[in-house]
Amino acid sequence: MTETLAERWRAARPKAAGVHLDSGACSRQGFAAIDAAAQHARHEAEVGGYVALDAAAPVLDAGRAAVAALTGLAATDVVFTTGANHALSLLLDSWDGDRTAACLPGEYGPNLALLAANGFRVSALPVDEDGRLRVDAAADVLARDRPGLVHLTPLGSHRGIAQPLAPLAEVCRDLGLPLVVDAAQALGHLDCAVAPAAIYSASRKWLAGPRGVGVLAVHPELADRLRPRFPPSDPAAPLTVLQQLSHGESNAAARVGFSVAIGEHLAAGDGNVRARLAEVGRLTRTAMADVAGWRVVEPVDEPTAITTLEPTGGADPHRVRAWLIAERGIVTTACDARRAPNELTAPVLRLSPHVDVTSDDLELTAAALADASTI
Known part of the structure; x- marks a missing residue:
């Protein structure tokens, strides 16, 4: 009998201590990623950190190639970071040109803060009643009032609405506008292979890598226009833009673990994982549809988990999340307005199971939520 994707995913990692419905925050790592990171840390102790880093080059190169496969860019366009926020900060800090940005009204709060801190003036792209981008209207707005960059988060952390990334990428190419993509929730979850001007993500979410790792991929045309502030490039020994962006201390063991995790994702089949996550979303919304005291926000067939x-x-x-963990061993996320200050007006509860969730998990969660709705 052939194992299902869910069965293989479950068997490849430690048994969950309860019900984990929090992959949008941090997925459960697999044995291979854990062991690879631990082995690298041991190798550092044996031969020294920089010798071990040199030895890990093939694994890290494979990790960059895997990121390239998921984004439509090249492996040579990819640098590791400490996370998604770090990646965006590196990019914006190096921006040389018009500091205006167009993004969704529901843009992630920390992204808005980074844009503001780097002197960007932000305008809102048109959306429908679900907060989904209206592509034709956006094309008209962008043609009429061209921003320095277009920033899209294809899947937000506060709402499971899939944004039309590929159509917007086509609009931006036609208009000659750089598209920057926050794929922290989208990479490994939605199709992100659109070769944007830049795309960044975290390791720990749907790709199930370690915490404290991220990636930034920059198309060469945009890289040529960036001006990193540190370290200075010595004319006698010039550094490329990507070398400047990747400069600094790093947790190499975590990057090795991430490279292994994203390799596992590709081995499972990106399309297979995306299809299963869409199915998980339908199952979850159906299971939660009639729970007293709660309303499911997304359409039942939204292709996200x-x-x-x-x-x-x-x-x-927030109280319900704490109660679910303490009393039922169910891990979820409470999202407050800071995640999307221009769209989210009150706290919500987010469920984000991965491909291994079972109907029993969802039934237990629905029953627990019914019990928790009055606390």
């Missing part, structure tokens, strides 16, 4: 629950009876999502 993020389900947002809005309290209708006065429940506090």
